[in-house]
Amino acid sequence: PSAKNWDGTPLYFYKGVWYPVSGIRGALSFQQHFIARDTDIILASMPKSGTTWLKALAFSVVNRNIYSPTESPLLTTPPHDLVRFFEMDLYSKNQLPDLEQLPSPRIFSSHTHYESLPPSIRGSSCKIVYICRNPLDQLVSYFHFARKFKRENVKPLTSIDEGFDNICRGIQSYGPFWESVLGYWKASLERPDKVLFLKYEDLKEDITFNLKKLAEFLGLPFSEKEEKEGVIQEIAELCSFDNLKDLEVNRTGFFKSAGAPNSTFFRKAKVGDWCNDLSPSMAERFLKIVEEKLAGSGLSFKVSE
Numbered sequence: 001p002s003a004k005n006w007d008g009t010p011l012y013f014y015k016g017v018w019y020p021v022s023g024i025r026g027a028l029s030f031q032q033h034f035i036a037r038d039t040d041i042i043l044a045s046m047p048k049s050g051t052t053w054l055k056a057l058a059f060s061v062v063n064r065n066i067y068s069p070t071e072s073p074l075l076t077t078p079p080h081d082l083v084r085f086f087e088m089d090l091y092s093k094n095q096l097p098d099l100e101q102l103p104s105p106r107i108f109s110s111h112t113h114y115e116s117l118p119p120s121i122r123g124s125s126c127k128i129v130y131i132c133r134n135p136l137d138q139l140v141s142y143f144h145f146a147r148k149f150k151r152e153n154v155k156p157l158t159s160i161d162e163g164f165d166n167i168c169r170g171i172q173s174y175g176p177f178w179e180s181v182l183g184y185w186k187a188s189l190e191r192p193d194k195v196l197f198l199k200y201e202d203l204k205e206d207i208t209f210n211l212k213k214l215a216e217f218l219g220l221p222f223s224e225k226e227e228k229e230g231v232i233q234e235i236a237e238l239c240s241f242d243n244l245k246d247l248e249v250n251r252t253g254f255f256k257s258a259g260a261p262n263s264t265f266f267r268k269a270k271v272g273d274w275c276n277d278l279s280p281s282m283a284e285r286f287l288k289i290v291e292e293k294l295a296g297s298g299l300s301f302k303v304s305e
């Protein structure tokens, strides 16, 4: 281990990526062993960027002809159990999961950077959907998530100032932030049929437009009849923060692989909430670093409503 994460656990630097202790072995095993199918759908993100939301949305779009919104498994199962993480869950602790039995299309998720994905994912026609969030809200969300953990013999960081220098150097779970984002951003420009790049803030602003974009990208566009019948709105409501956070299944229970209660994946879901935790000078410093790293890429973020 060469650094500490915000929750006090070690981080490992491997081929340009900071892996948490819960993900390093799984990430290596995933990279070595996973064989993609052309029909697979991979949801990728930095932690705390809207992964849980994207899982609910993609699951609902893909399975909309199997379950009506009132019968959706999302009502009784946490999104992370319906769309499982590769490195932290399926491949963690040296497990070699049997994924052959799963019917197509399979939906998985990952925090692995584009460059570190298994060759069969980049080489096959499977689809990748990346969700990114502005770096200030992502890091504040991560801070609140990390400080909820109580681990034996580990002293978690208690103030946002303590880990901030590390964050500015890109040291966080699956960081550097800019490497993760840039890898998928460039891939989405080079291969728009393969990689869809979504922004959390855009989804908050116009979920209907973005659900249509997601469905079209996945080759499952909404028909006129579906649009008239309000299927898009039903999915948006089912997957909304207000709906998911109040479900019994998400208020209780524990997500073992992440070592976190299910409820920790639902906090405020606001754009611009960072201003309650970061001072203006911290925000300015971090934004300047991210902007320098992304210079010339054409990628920008909305940091307030």
Ligand code: A3P
Pocket: 045, 046, 047, 048, 049, 050, 051, 052, 053, 137, 140, 141, 142, 144, 239, 240, 241, 242, 244, 265, 266, 267, 268, 269, 270, 273
């Ligand atoms: P906040 O901590 O800012 O509230 P991830 O799913 O990648 O772990 O990201 C978690 C963040 O997404 C949290 O942000 C959480 O509240 C927010 N979130 C979870 N479910 C959501 C939903 N259905 N719609 C919008 N935001 C959601």
